[in-house]
Amino acid sequence: MQAAASPLLHSGFQASVQRVPEYPALSLRGQTWTYRELDGIARVWASALVKLEKRPKRVGILGHRSLVTYAGFLAALYAGATVVPLNKKYPVARNQDVLERAGIDVVLVDQGSLAQLGRLLDGLADAPSTVLPESDEAPANLPEGVRVLTRRDLEDCVPLAEPATADPEDGAYLLFTSGSTGRPKGVPISHANVTAFLAANTERYGFTAQDRFTNTFDQTFDLSIFDLFMAWGSGGCLVPMDSFDLMTPLDFVRRNDITVWFSVPSVAVLQHRRGVLEPDSLPSLRWSLFCGEALPAATAQAWQEAAPGSVLENLYGPTEATIACLVHRWDPRTSPAGAVNGVVSIGSPYPGMAAAVLDEDGRPVPDGETGELCLAGTQVFEGYLNAPEQTESAFHTTVSEDGGIRRWYRTGDLVRRTAEGAHGYVGRLDTQVKILGHRIETGEVEAHLLRQEGVAQAVVVAVPGDEEGVTVLAGILAGDDLDVYEVDDRLRETLPPYMIPLTYHLLDTFPLNVNGKVDRKVLREQVVSGDLEPVLL
Incomplete structure (x- = not known):
């Protein structure tokens, strides 16, 4: 234990150094x-x-x-x-x-x-x-x-x-993490924040020194903290996966006798689409954990059949609330009925954490109605690095009937709470999206696009990719003498690959809504329908 x-x-x-000094802690490239x-x-x-x-x-x-x-x-x-x-x-x-x-x-x-x-x-x-x-x-x-x-x-x-x-x-x-101003926001996490997370998971999973853990995440992605320190706290062995391993992850699991799998759902979605999640094909797995983006119920079902000896869970949590703070344990008999729009429930809060579904004024909404998921508890950070205004706007403060004051972190995620206390994921409140598990403010990508020569207007929207359950970015641009190839090249000099639009689309003028603002909904519909054809790169 x-x-x-x-x-x-x-x-x-x-x-673990004291308890199992000669056990393997890290296995890397042989x-x-x-x-x-x-x-x-x-x-x-x-x-x-x-x-x-x-x-x-x-x-x-x-x-x-x-x-x-x-x-x-x-x-x-x-x-x-x-x-x-x-x-x-x-x-x-x-x-x-x-x-x-x-x-x-x-x-x-x-x-x-x-x-x-x-x-x-x-x-x-x-x-x-x-x-x-x-x-x-x-x-x-x-x-x-x-x-x-x-x-x-x-x-x-x-x-x-x-x-x-x-x-x-x-x-x-x-x-x-990605910021709407064009600059990423610093999220400081204390030892107290993260040890509260580790304690909750220690109690929940009971990992042992015989467990072998994947590491599918870069260290700039907070989910990697789970991989390292849940493995090392249990006396287990961390077995990192490189980029080429993620192309054939099921082979990696079998070849390395992995017992604990943790990744963004996109990895599983791709394997499901390829038809390689064959029943009973992952016998070594004890735990199958997913986090970072919406988990399609069909993919969860297929993975569970491939790893019938494992317990499958869908975890949820923003970086500001330390890795994950809500969880749903998949049950093939009941979980499909609890899915919202085909997406697995994100479940209920960890011990020491509280979740509230609030309206834009910070007032609770009734169970079954949609509102913003807000979080409080031991895992929630104090505030952004040197950014008091961003910190203030990221929280709601509520006062209970007995005068108690509580500070709620606003996730920007829209959910519906059931009478049993579980939460179904509905979508985003703002323009923030997740691509391959990475949280992205589309406003940040737009800010970088507007710095490029010839770009007068830029809107970035999230649209469905070719693979089911996969989201990609599309950039819609307007401007005179605009060289899309040059814009794309320059963008890659300042942004990481997952923030680069997959397609670009050109318009002379952007549609406006009744408030005179650019109508993002119409633009997205035009991209999805094919009315706005992509520029061939």
């Missing part, structure tokens, strides 16, 4: 590290971090599915820092924006990300120190004056005797 709840994110890992070995590496790297900064406040991690991204996460926590994941697949400009706004003191970089490092640090007024655990020497293109520790330097570091002390209210990690 997993260790009891502890006050810090890495406490469960440390307990190499395996035990808990004792991974702990030893993290202590050496933490020593290097502290050597560069007495106690670094925030440590960035730039890499992808490497020892650095896993041991580095632990090392940053051991050093008493808040972890700030960066993504080597993102444009340099986006990573640089995150690095500056987060105030990163030190950045850990894996070998595969060195090519980006020089450009990332170039032009910064106060470039952070850098640790290169997999490199024998620093790249030649680093800005002058940047302090660097290489693999050779780490060999001289004495392992940190004990992890730095931290308060449960200190930041455990800091993620940046």
